[in-house]
Every structure is written in C-alpha cells, then in structure tokens.
Amino acid sequence: MVREAGRIQFTDRFAVSPLPEITVTTTKSLCQTCMHVREIISGKGSRFLLCQLSQTDARFRKYPPQPIIRCEGYEKAGRDK
Numbered sequence: 001m002v003r004e005a006g007r008i009q010f011t012d013r014f015a016v017s018p019l020p021e022i023t024v025t026t027t028k029s030l031c032q033t034c035m036h037v038r039e040i041i042s043g044k045g046s047r048f049l050l051c052q053l054s055q056t057d058a059r060f061r062k063y064p065p066q067p068i069i070r071c072e073g074y075e076k077a078g079r080d081k
C-alpha cells in the first residue's frame, strides 16, 4: 500500500523519497588554508570564498567551486617566504 504525504511516499515497509539522495561531504578545501583566499559574507549571510589570484591570473576562478582538492596556486597561509 502506498500513501502520499506531501512529496514523500510511504509504503508499508519504508518511506521512499522522490528526491535524489543528499550527500553531505566533509572534505576540506585547500582554499580554507590558502593565503590567496578571502572570505566574503553576503548581506543575506551566505559565505563565499574568493580567490584573489583570479584578479591577476585567468587560470583561477573568482569563486572556485568547493571543495578544491588540488590547486597550482595553493600556498599555505601564514608561511614565511
């Protein structure tokens, strides 16, 4: 037997969601520890990571899709040169 409640269908044995399974990732992004990143908080409270290398090098996107796991421009923040 299938009953519907909102967008979730219930069968006798378990609930079946028509939406794709949501995967939460905890992979850390290199950007989080990179000296070239600048955190931007929008007026609505959304958080974006801006890559400052994008201002001088077209290989880097202004807002790189997260998480970044490999990057030619990565330099650890706080490291002496």
Ligand code: SF4
Pocket: 030, 031, 034, 035, 036, 037, 050, 051, 052, 053, 060, 064, 068, 071, 072, 073, 074, 075
């Ligand atoms: S250089 Fe790479 S790791 Fe650093 S902020 Fe830009 S995209 Fe992220």
